[in-house]
Amino acid sequence: MRKKIAITELKTGMYIDELCGSWMDHPFWKTAFKLKDPNDLVSLQHSAIKDVWIDTAKGLDVAPQVPHRVKEGTNSYADQSLKHAATDVSKIHVSVPLELELACAEQIRNEGRHAIMSMFAEVRMGKALPMDEMVILVDKINDSVMRNHSALLSLVKLKNKDDYTYLHSVAVCALMIALGKQMGIEEKQLKLLGLAGLLHDVGKIAMPEAILNKPGRLTDDEFALIKTHPVRGWEILKESPSMNALVQDVCLHHHERVDGAGYPDQLSGPALTLAARMGAICDVYDAITSDRCYKAGWPPAEAIRKMVEWQNGHFDATIFQAFVRTIGIYPVGTLLKLKSGRLAVVTDQSEKNLLKPIVKVFFSIRSNTLIKMELVDLSHTQDTIENIAHADKWGLDVKKITGIV
Ligand SMILES: [Fe+2]
Numbered sequence: 001m002r003k004k005i006a007i008t009e010l011k012t013g014m015y016i017d018e019l020c021g022s023w024m025d026h027p028f029w030k031t032a033f034k035l036k037d038p039n040d041l042v043s044l045q046h047s048a049i050k051d052v053w054i055d056t057a058k059g060l061d062v063a064p065q066v067p068h069r070v071k072e073g074t075n076s077y078a079d080q081s082l083k084h085a086a087t088d089v090s091k092i093h094v095s096v097p098l099e100l101e102l103a104c105a106e107q108i109r110n111e112g113r114h115a116i117m118s119m120f121a122e123v124r125m126g127k128a129l130p131m132d133e134m135v136i137l138v139d140k141i142n143d144s145v146m147r148n149h150s151a152l153l154s155l156v157k158l159k160n161k162d163d164y165t166y167l168h169s170v171a172v173c174a175l176m177i178a179l180g181k182q183m184g185i186e187e188k189q190l191k192l193l194g195l196a197g198l199l200h201d202v203g204k205i206a207m208p209e210a211i212l213n214k215p216g217r218l219t220d221d222e223f224a225l226i227k228t229h230p231v232r233g234w235e236i237l238k239e240s241p242s243m244n245a246l247v248q249d250v251c252l253h254h255h256e257r258v259d260g261a262g263y264p265d266q267l268s269g270p271a272l273t274l275a276a277r278m279g280a281i282c283d284v285y286d287a288i289t290s291d292r293c294y295k296a297g298w299p300p301a302e303a304i305r306k307m308v309e310w311q312n313g314h315f316d317a318t319i320f321q322a323f324v325r326t327i328g329i330y331p332v333g334t335l336l337k338l339k340s341g342r343l344a345v346v347t348d349q350s351e352k353n354l355l356k357p358i359v360k361v362f363f364s365i366r367s368n369t370l371i372k373m374e375l376v377d378l379s380h381t382q383d384t385i386e387n388i389a390h391a392d393k394w395g396l397d398v399k400k401i402t403g404i405v
């Protein structure tokens with residue numbers, strides 16, 4: 001059956017029967033084809049085409065109604081959903097071991113913090129966005145993520161309250177690239193997604209620092225003001241000559257939700273582009289895993305579980321599954337207590353099952369001593385995870401002992 005849909009409702013797997021618009025409005029030489037490549041979807045969503053005809057007999061139909069939001073604390077739902085993500089693993093390729101990439105990633109993290117801090121200061125003084133510097137930074141972040149995405153992602157989660165806004169920009173850039181890579185998006189588009197991540201909160205330049213860094217709860221008026229940062233950011237980006245539409249879109253819509261309860265435009269599911277949906281997930285993950293002036297961040301493994309509970313209504317379910325496969329259910333650096341009575345830190349994800357990562361075992365709880373370090377792939381042993389452990393409880397400097405952040 002032919003069906004006319006908005007371009008924002010388009011998904012890979014649909015059969016495009018006709019693109020509504022002139023041939024100059026889009027980059028394709030044909031107008032009827034099955035949409036298989038996520039890169040083509042990104043190109044179409046950022047072209048001048050507003051509507052397309054799809055044929056549901058030859059491809060997927062529009063998504064059914066988004067299910068109701070699942071209340072927080074429904075762990076059985078979280079477990080079910082994680083188990084599903086866990087066994088559908090297509091591991092993201094890593095070309096350099098974590099320990100080797102960490103030194104390079106640390107340098108990029110520090111350069112990134114400095115570059116974003118300078119960019120904020122310059123734009124605050126009325127200067128133009130230093131786009132050349134931003135593009136060079138995205139290239140470096142992209143290269144590190146391509147070598148081993150866990151290195152930079154582990155390092156950018158370490159922020160202090162003053163660094164937050166700057167390192168959050170670097171973190172969302174790295175997350176967007178890693179997620180896009182997992183989704184099979186091509187390098188040129190990955191860099192655009194990275195640039196969008198880097199600039200998504202540029203509107204915070206226009207927010208009073210006293211409110212941004214307020215240690216307590218925001219008043220209603222203060223919160224209303226903070227909620228204007230996507231529009232303020234979009235206004236700044238529009239001033240920059242030939243700023244890409246995808247970058248503007250992520251800046252304007254990274255606080256939207258698929259159920260329409262976000263801001264500033266209350267766009268509901270189908271009206272949100274792929275890039276904006278990706279931005280929403282990466283932004284929330286980094287925000288809740290970071291220490292803020294008003295609360296300590298959650299450990300990444302707990303953040304993933306929380307996001308599973310929130311995902312319906314808040315996030316795009318398919319992209320969220322890809323995000324879990326990118327980060328892992330027990331992200332790199334997570335401290336685990338094993339059934340064997342040992343402590344271990346996650347160093348990599350397993351090819352087979354995200355619930356059974358590769359870990360570095362280093363401590364015996366029974367004898368309360370450090371033991372010879374050993375890499376163990378939990379998908380290949382009898383030992384299993386008992387629970388997530390907290391380093392503070394054991395008084396251990398895990399980074400110093402294991403070299404894993
Ligand atoms: Fe934001």
Ligand SMILES: [Fe+2]
Nearest residue numbers: 168200201283
């Ligand atoms: Fe953000």
